[in-house]
Amino acid sequence: MLTRPHALLAAPVMLAGYKATALGFDLTSPALESLEAKVIRPLAERMHRGGTARVWVPSCGDGAAAYGVAMMFAAAGERLGSAAMPRIFATEREPKVVRAASAGRMSRETARTFLKAGHRRRLGWTGDGWQVKADIRGRILFSVHDTLHETGFSNIDLIVAQAAARQAPGGCTGCLMGLMINALNPGGFLFLGPDRFMGVAIDGLEHVDPIAGLYRRPLTRSQPRRAGRRGSPRGPILLERLAHHFAPSALVVDASGQITATIGTAASLLRHDIDGHSRSVATAAHPDLKPAMINALVEAVRMDAPSCRLADESRDVWVHVESIARSELDAQPLWLVRTSVRHAPERSLAGDAPLLRAHLESTARTLQQTMDEVATQNLALATANDELQSINDELERSNHRLAAVNTELIAVRQDHERQIEELSGLSHDVENLLRSAEIALVVLDAAHRIRRYTPAAAGLFCLTRRDVGHGFGKFLGAHKPLIMEAIERVARDGGNSRLRVDWPNGSGEQRTFQVQIHPYTKDKDKVAGSVVCFVDMSDIKAAQDNLERQNQMLQRANEDLERFAYIASHDLKSPLRSVRTMLEFLRSDLSEVMQADHAEHLDLVAQRVQQMERMIEDLLAYSRLGREDATTETIDVPGLLRAEVDVLDAPETFQIDVQSEVSKLHTDSGLLKHVVRNLVENAIKHHDGVEPKISVHCMEIDGTPVFEVADNGPGIPERYQQRVFEIFQKGGGRANTGGSGMGLALVKKAVERHGGTIALLSKDGERGTTFRFTWPCSAQPEGEGALELVGDAGASPGGN
Numbered sequence: 127m128l129t130r131p132h133a134l135l136a137a138p139v140m141l142a143g144y145k146a147t148a149l150g151f152d153l154t155s156p157a158l159e160s161l162e163a164k165v166i167r168p169l170a171e172r173m174h175r176g177g178t179a180r181v182w183v184p185s186c187g188d189g190a191a192a193y194g195v196a197m198m199f200a201a202a203g204e205r206l207g208s209a210a211m212p213r214i215f216a217t218e219r220e221p222k223v224v225r226a227a228s229a230g231r232m233s234r235e236t237a238r239t240f241l242k243a244g245h246r247r248r249l250g251w252t253g254d255g256w257q258v259k260a261d262i263r264g265r266i267l268f269s270v271h272d273t274l275h276e277t278g279f280s281n282i283d284l285i286v287a288q289a290a291a292r293q294a295p296g297g298c299t300g301c302l303m304g305l306m307i308n309a310l311n312p313g314g315f316l317f318l319g320p321d322r323f324m325g326v327a328i329d330g331l332e333h334v335d336p337i338a339g340l341y342r343r344p345l346t347r348s349q350p351r352r353a354g355r356r357g358s359p360r361g362p363i364l365l366e367r368l369a370h371h372f373a374p375s376a377l378v379v380d381a382s383g384q385i386t387a388t389i390g391t392a393a394s395l396l397r398h399d400i401d402g403h404s405r406s407v408a409t410a411a412h413p414d415l416k417p418a419m420i421n422a423l424v425e426a427v428r429m430d431a432p433s434c435r436l437a438d439e440s441r442d443v444w445v446h447v448e449s450i451a452r453s454e455l456d457a458q459p460l461w462l463v464r465t466s467v468r469h470a471p472e473r474s475l476a477g478d479a480p481l482l483r484a485h486l487e488s489t490a491r492t493l494q495q496t497m498d499e500v501a502t503q504n505l506a507l508a509t510a511n512d513e514l515q516s517i518n519d520e521l522e523r524s525n526h527r528l529a530a531v532n533t534e535l536i537a538v539r540q541d542h543e544r545q546i547e548e549l550s551g552l553s554h555d556v557e558n559l560l561r562s563a564e565i566a567l568v569v570l571d572a573a574h575r576i577r578r579y580t581p582a583a584a585g586l587f588c589l590t591r592r593d594v595g596h597g598f599g600k601f602l603g604a605h606k607p608l609i610m611e612a613i614e615r616v617a618r619d620g621g622n623s624r625l626r627v628d629w630p631n632g633s634g635e636q637r638t639f640q641v642q643i644h645p646y647t648k649d650k651d652k653v654a655g656s657v658v659c660f661v662d663m664s665d666i667k668a669a670q671d672n673l674e675r676q677n678q679m680l681q682r683a684n685e686d687l688e689r690f691a692y693i694a695s696h697d698l699k700s701p702l703r704s705v706r707t708m709l710e711f712l713r714s715d716l717s718e719v720m721q722a723d724h725a726e727h728l729d730l731v732a733q734r735v736q737q738m739e740r741m742i743e744d745l746l747a748y749s750r751l752g753r754e755d756a757t758t759e760t761i762d763v764p765g766l767l768r769a770e771v772d773v774l775d776a777p778e779t780f781q782i783d784v785q786s787e788v789s790k791l792h793t794d795s796g797l798l799k800h801v802v803r804n805l806v807e808n809a810i811k812h813h814d815g816v817e818p819k820i821s822v823h824c825m826e827i828d829g830t831p832v833f834e835v836a837d838n839g840p841g842i843p844e845r846y847q848q849r850v851f852e853i854f855q856k857g858g859g860r861a862n863t864g865g866s867g868m869g870l871a872l873v874k875k876a877v878e879r880h881g882g883t884i885a886l887l888s889k890d891g892e893r894g895t896t897f898r899f900t901w902p903c904s905a906q907p908e909g910e911g912a913l914e915l916v917g918d919a920g921a922s923p924g925g926n
Contacts, residue, residue: 269537
């Protein structure tokens with residue numbers, strides 16, 4: 127038989143250890159798959175047909191079980207094309223546990239089982255952990271509730287009590303089962319999990335899945351027969367009345383002299399009613415009988431005799447004391463004390479026999495009639511008792527239902543209080559945000575009346591609290607048609623709208639404002655008004671105009687500089703050609719009379735002229751980089767790199783390796799060739815010849831091609847690394863390499879013109895220099911890819 131909760135309240139030791147904690151809730155376990163297939167899907171189908179369902183998760187702990195059940199119901203509803211969800215109650219004893227569970231945050235281990243079960247879109251990543259999304263959290267009513275000490279819920283279709291059942295001590299299990307069975311509807315389900323209740327039979331429930339610990343309350347359940355019901359006419363009431371009328375007057379006294387019970391009409395043996403008074407024979411017995419009673423009891427105890435009889439001379443009666451046989455477990459004996467007549471007059475009864483016989487027959491008839499009347503009255507009382515018991519049962523059930531409803535209302539109130547607290551916090555956040563905003567912002571309702579505004583808007587439109595609820599159009603002046611048309615368009619069609627107007631600020635100064643109009647939405651993106659922002663663009667507009675003027679001036683200066691460099695370098699080529707020609711004439715005319723030092727001087731002049739021509743050519747190339755239009759094509763990257771290395775015709779002592787992880791690239795091939803050729807040529811030119819090695823490598827990093835040209839030469843000191851990309855500068859300050867000092871400047875300008883970046887990697891005291899530059903992909907033709915990787919990222923070597 128199940129134990130009622132109030133019977134366990136007297137056992138605080140058992141209850142002290144009861145506390146359900148957070149337990150794992152693996153949605154992929156066979157037990158929960160059985161729960162989903164045999165309970166949740168049928169309940170979802172019932173709700174899809176218009177029915178309802180109620181779920182209770184006692185001792186919810188961290189809320190994983192409640193959220194798991196909600197997600198399983200949501201998934202089952204989606205398969206049916208239904209959005210109906212059950213009412214889910216999740217309870218826990220500690221308020222702080224309830225608050226933590228209602229927040230929906232999960233540990234990584236719990237979230238992993240939810241993700242594995244396919245509920246990814248019902249979880250959100252907050253940056254520091256996983257959280258159940260708001261639509262699932264809103265389906266669950268979390269409340270503070272002590273499962274054992276408070277009235278439970280009622281009319282429940284499913285109870286998920288895996289945590290409560292696992293943590294409850296053995297002495298509390300019967301109480302828990304009774305509470306949960308009473309809470310279930312006929313046909314409702316109880317899930318206890320496979321751990322503790324695998325295959326265990328529970329009175330009042332039938333097995334659905336013994337392995338999973340899934341039970342069901344039968345649709346009908348027999349009620350136990352109550353004592354004293356109809357069909358037992360000779361019950362306790364009849365026996366009590368018969369004993370009252372026909373049993374001898376007697377007292378039941380224990381060994382300490384206390385009266386424990388009275389039989390028949392024992393008032394003649396007592397001086398007062400013992401209810402509410404002393405029960406001792408010495409104080410409660412009739413004064414005339416007290417000495418004889420006390421002496422008889424003392425004699426019986428002293429002699430340890432089964433009975434004792436003493437005479438009461440004053441009343442001419444005998445006092446009988448008889449031992450009452452009790453169970454062997456009783457520690458103290460009981461004595462029956464009664465009285466009888468001591469002297470009866472001796473006379474012949476022969477003449478009185480007929481009279482006595484008639485009297486006895488009359489007494490028998492009266493006794494039989496009395497017994498029949500008593501039986502009839504007992505039947506009527508039994509019937510009335512049945513009716514009263516039925517009424518009492520109905521009242522008890524009603525009281526239980528009312529208590530369950532009250533518990534439910536308390537849970538709803540707690541949830542509403544929590545929501546009101548959250549809404550109050552949000553309202554305070556909005557108020558603080560509006561007060562701190564420096565932008566003039568006005569919130570309008572569907573009829574374009576003012577609902578809220580920021581202090582900046584109050585200064586711009588001279589708004590006061592009395593203007594709330596008035597139409598916004600009357601504050602717009604001459605701009606009313608333009609702005610109101612945009613507001614009505616946003617409210618009607620949705621979307622956003624932007625426009626610019628000139629408006630005087632609070633001090634009367636004419637300012638330029640950008641008006642941004644956004645829809646005010648609620649109830650699943652239903653437009654319920656608009657939000658109008660006035661952003662002062664005057665300072666931004668002035669700064670933009672100034673920046674535009676500066677950019678134009680800078681552009682003209684660059685164009686003038688490039689034009690000057692082009693013209694100057696072009697005009698310098700003719701005099702240099704004349705000087706070179708004259709030098710050749712001098713060498714030819716004076717070859718017979720020229721001394722050796724004179725010939726050396728002429729050779730030196732010729733070298734300087736050649737160097738000057740190379741500088742002019744590089745200067746022209748530098749200026750053309752900003753003047754020519756780029757042409758793009760799809761190129762074979764490994765082939766282009768090998769071709770540029772081969773065309774340089776490096777000395778045979780140089781080992782040049784070419785590697786490329788990119789096979790195809792859509793880009794400006796001429797510009798890329800120019801950069802690669804200059805970098806490789808620079809590495810050859812500045813190498814000191816000690817086991818010379820050069821590597822040319824192309825790779826892909828984050829979708830962008832990256833090229834590297836590295837050598838094992840003497841390197842570039844760090845103090846010169848910032849200057850090598852400047853015009854007419856040479857690494858290490860060396861001027862004997864024959865270069866013009868324009869090569870790396872050309873490379874940097876070409877890379878940056880294409881949208882890339884270039885970096886130099888070299889350390890003092892270590893050999894080797896690496897130039898690394900990025901080369902973004904150009905827009906590709908229709909149907910082609912801008913970048914294609916080779917199938918094998920291995921090397922595509924080439925070398926000299």
